[in-house]
Amino acid sequence: MNIAVLVNLRARRGSEGMGGLVQRFLPRARVALTRSVDEARTWIDQQLRPNPPSLLLAGGGDGTITGLLNEIRAQGLALPAIGVLPMGTGNAWAHVTGAPRPAVALKQLAAYGERLPPLRPFSLVRVEGRLAPFAGTGWDAEMVQDFKNQLAATGPLLGAQSGLRGYLGAMFTRTIPRHLFGSGSANVSVYNLGAPALTVDANRAIRPLPGGDTGALLYRGPASVAGAATTPEWGFGFKAFPFAQAMPHRLSVRVYGAGVLEATRNMFKLWRGEHPLPKMHDFLVERVRMDFDREVPFQMAGDVIGMRRSITFELAEESVQLVDWHRLSSLVTA
Known part of the structure; x- marks a missing residue:
């Protein structure tokens, strides 16, 4: 199997x-240790373009993997199968697919042999020409930026302020106080631009949304968080989009x-x-536009875009x- x-x-x-660890378990794999998008772009052009891999292992967080997918796509290459190695902070895709620690993941792949491991398909969100598993506005984007600002300010306390503890700290000391004493949430108008919208009733059954035809206004009001996803989680096991895979092609x-x-x-x-929750609005759609009454922070796959x-x-x-990884683990330990 051709692995990169x-x-x-x-x-x-x-x-x-990690380079040595990969060589230990997968000695024929091509390995790149990168520090920038430019380095990754050059590696894709020089190594993957002439000899596309059947499996690409990506070590990083959701932002790393999303950036890698978009660079491969930008260079006109077909997307290979991706194996997520959890090395980031939130690791939403890694958690959803059951990715173990990198050393365990590499050991499982080696034990499975020269075959493509079991795969799970994921649709993608397209925003401004880029692809991602999730994207959104509001508190989630603010919290990501507050977390990064906190890391930049902590210096020697970096280890204690990273991970879930750091996110919660940023939320309670920065994001929440700003909203308590600030101007409150923005208002949004959500328009359906695709096929008639569906929704989820109190029993979690998928139903047509009354008045959800193409071109319809689906919602108008305050939006503390507003976004779209094709994967259920944001990271750390936070099921921000529990219905992300409830309906194919939505x-x-x-x-x-x-x-x-x-x-x-x-x-x-x-x-x-949990569902239902007061003031939570769920739509299953092909395409929507959100218009806000003021500028709001926007993130894709956990990276703040602006x-x-x-x-x-x-x-x-x-x-x-x-x-x-759930299935692979059961196969190699059976």
Whole structure:
């Protein structure tokens, strides 16, 4: 099997030692240890273009993997099967696919032999010409930026302030206070630009949305968080989009209109993806546009892109096959 491996050395758990670990378990794999998008781009052009891999292992977080997919696509190459090695912070795709620690993942692949491991298909969100498993605006984007600002300011406390503890710290010391004493959430108008919209009723059954025809206004009101996804999680097991794979060929779009105090009280229900929740609006769509009454922070796959006043989310034509680590683990340990 033709395997290539990219490790982002800037990822939370990225290290040069991964190169030796890969060579130990997969001695014929091509390995790249990169520190920048430019280095990854050059490696794709010089190594993957002449000899496309059947399996590409990506060591990093969701931002690393999303960036890698978009660079491969930008160079006109077909997307290979991807194996996620969890080295980032949130690791949403890694958690959903059951990815173990990198050393265990490499050992499992070696034990499986010269065969493509079991794969799981994932659709993708397309926004502004780029692909991602999830993208959104509001508190999630603010919290990511607050987390990064916190890391930049902590210096020697970096280890203690990283990971889930760091995200929660940023949320409670920066994001929540800003909303408590600030101007509150932006208002959004959500328009359906694709086939008639579907929704999820109180029993979690998928139903046509009354008044959800093409061109219809699906929602207008406050939006503490508004986004779209094709994967259920944001990271750390947070099921922000529990219906992301409930209907094939549809995006899961959610708008949460509650204020910061109500959201804080319901934090664990939100985390578990409980349904229904007051002021949570779920739509299953092909394409939507969100217009905000002011600029809002915008993130894709956990990377803050900037501020936006209007965003169009659509289901991408492309999809990606990810290694199903749950299944692989059961096969190699059976």
